[in-house]
Each structure stands twice: as structure tokens, then as C-alpha cells.
Amino acid sequence: MIDIHKIIEQAVKKNATDIHLMSESKPIFRIGNSLVKMEGSNIIEDDDMNEIKRKLFNKVKSRNTVYESKDISLSVNLSFSNNVPVLTIKILKKELPEYEELQLPEILRKITHQTQGLILVVGNRKSGKTTTLNALVRHINETQNKKIITIEKLIEYKHIPRNSVIVQKQVVEDCGTYKAGVENALKEDCDVLVVEDIRNRETMEAVFEFVESGRLVIAGINATSCVNANEKIISFYEPKEHTHIKYLLSTLLKLVISQKLLIGTKGKLELISEVSVPNDSKQNVSLVNSLANLYVKNKITLKQAKTELQEKDIDSLNKTIMKMRIKK
Numbered sequence: 001m002i003d004i005h006k007i008i009e010q011a012v013k014k015n016a017t018d019i020h021l022m023s024e025s026k027p028i029f030r031i032g033n034s035l036v037k038m039e040g041s042n043i044i045e046d047d048d049m050n051e052i053k054r055k056l057f058n059k060v061k062s063r064n065t066v067y068e069s070k071d072i073s074l075s076v077n078l079s080f081s082n083n084v085p086v087l088t089i090k091i092l093k094k095e096l097p098e099y100e101e102l103q104l105p106e107i108l109r110k111i112t113h114q115t116q117g118l119i120l121v122v123g124n125r126k127s128g129k130t131t132t133l134n135a136l137v138r139h140i141n142e143t144q145n146k147k148i149i150t151i152e153k154l155i156e157y158k159h160i161p162r163n164s165v166i167v168q169k170q171v172v173e174d175c176g177t178y179k180a181g182v183e184n185a186l187k188e189d190c191d192v193l194v195v196e197d198i199r200n201r202e203t204m205e206a207v208f209e210f211v212e213s214g215r216l217v218i219a220g221i222n223a224t225s226c227v228n229a230n231e232k233i234i235s236f237y238e239p240k241e242h243t244h245i246k247y248l249l250s251t252l253l254k255l256v257i258s259q260k261l262l263i264g265t266k267g268k269l270e271l272i273s274e275v276s277v278p279n280d281s282k283q284n285v286s287l288v289n290s291l292a293n294l295y296v297k298n299k300i301t302l303k304q305a306k307t308e309l310q311e312k313d314i315d316s317l318n319k320t321i322m323k324m325r326i327k328k
Helices: 004-013 046-057 106-111 129-143 178-185 201-212 226-235 239-252 281-286 291-295 302-311 314-322
Strands: 018-021 028-031 034-037 064-068 072-081 084-093 117-122 147-152 165-170 192-195 216-221 253-263 269-276
Touching (some): 004 018, 004 046, 004 084, 046 064, 046 072, 046 084, 106 129, 106 253, 117 201, 117 226, 117 239, 129 192, 129 216, 147 178, 192 201, 201 216, 201 239, 226 253, 226 269, 239 253
Parallel strands (some): 117 253, 147 165, 147 192, 192 216
Antiparallel strands (some): 018 084, 028 034, 253 269
């Protein structure tokens, strides 16, 4: 019989982020960007999967559940293949790495002291967006006196209030949808709103309204680059509305950071970032029909970052990024 506790213990030791359990296969760990079979394990049988399901979901009606321990949380998803359970377990470490460990540019931390505006954290799945968003929440919590509301698909890190007040909400369970959570935050005396994912027009419109009320939004969006993120936002709208949306972006957007996780010179995953700080809003309005002109100055591209990473090392890359400063 497969021991689920030993599987989880081994996954944590291997620094895996996910565990995949299915019949007729060994347990599989996601380590970095690779899927690795668990060493020394037997092949999982149908009976094993049914027993693991019984243990994890015996008193749970939902197909998603969370288990807490001292050092980690486990987010478990249940699905079926040929009427046999399939489990995906996400390992959530409770301890958030220090800002410096994440190798994020200093300009990102500095711009959170803006009282109004929109900051976008851009990347695809497994790019570290959620960790970056939580690092910014912790920084604001430690250095500013604000009311922070987060709207998250899954609460991975639980923040303890320091200098700020923090209210963390989970979509579906706590606020229904991202849009509903943003709209209600307007009534909650919120200074800083963190939205894990902007995925449609309705959420984007609620975010614009929140920012225009004089407050700060830090939001994630699934895109491949800084410019692509803006193109995606514009694509939410009808062509006749594009000029107005470009105007809003040019006046409200404070910073965009696009990030990827790549294999560094030491064989470990390293974060590289493309950072764009839009130009003066008046200049942006005059150039509103050319989206690329939002990012003429104060920019390091992913191409430059990748070149640094390949030809030199991650430390050199970070020094390049750290030279960037907010335009005064």
C-alpha cells in the first residue's frame, strides 16, 4: 500500500512544488520545470488511489481542499480518469522568501509607496507571480500604515499584520468573483488592493474604477511581456473603446514587471525580469496610438536579461536591473 505521508515528506525534501498521483504510475514530483518520478516507490494501483482519496476527501464534498501543518500547506485537487481518482497536490511553503532572495528589482519595492496607480505583475503559469505579489504585500505591511485587501484564487501565504491592516480573501469562498471582490473593496476603506489575476473585462473595469478613486492596485495578469500585458487588457474591449483604454493605461499605470523563471549558470531556477516604467502621462497621451511608446524609457527587456544570464551570471543581471530608478 502506498504511504501518502512518505510521498509528501520526500517531495518536501526534494523541494518539489507539486505532487501528481495517478494509477499505473509512480508518484511524480514537479521540481523546477521538470517532472521527476519518485525514487524507490512502487507503481500506484487503482486500490491505492481509492484509499488515498478516502483519507484526504472522506469528509470533504468539494474536489479541492487544503491541509495545514506547521511548515507547509497542501492544496489538493481531485479529478477522475476512467472512474479512478487522480490527485494533484500543490505544496505551499508558509515561509515567504526575503525580498532580496527573490532577486526582484529595487524599483518595484520603491514604487509601492505611490498612493495611487496601477502596478502590473506579468507572467505565465509557474513564473512566480504569486510569490512576487506576496513579497510586495509583506513590504507594504512592514513599512507603511495602510489597509491592504488581497483577492486570491488560493491563499498561499498568510500575512500577520505589522504596521498595516491586512484582509485576505479567497475567490468563491469569501468574495465570489474577482470583480465582486474589487467592487466591495471600494466600500471597505481600502488603501492598497492586491488582485491575483485580472482575466476579463469585468475585473479590469472594476480595477480602473478603484484606481481612479485615488488608491493603489497591484495586480497579476497572465501574459508573456510588458507590452503583451497591455495588448491583452486592450483586447478585453471593443475597437471603438481602444483609444479610451490606452488613455487610462497611460495615466494610471505606474509600473509593469514581466518575469520568467529560467535555469541559471548554477543549474537552479533564477528569476529574470523585464521592467517598464511608463513615461510622463502627457507624452503618453500624444503617443496613445502607438502602444510601444508607453515603454520608451526606464526599461530593461527580457532579451537583455536572458543575455546577461547566459553570458555572465545572475548576479550581473541583478546589478543591471538594480541600476534602474524611478524617474523623478
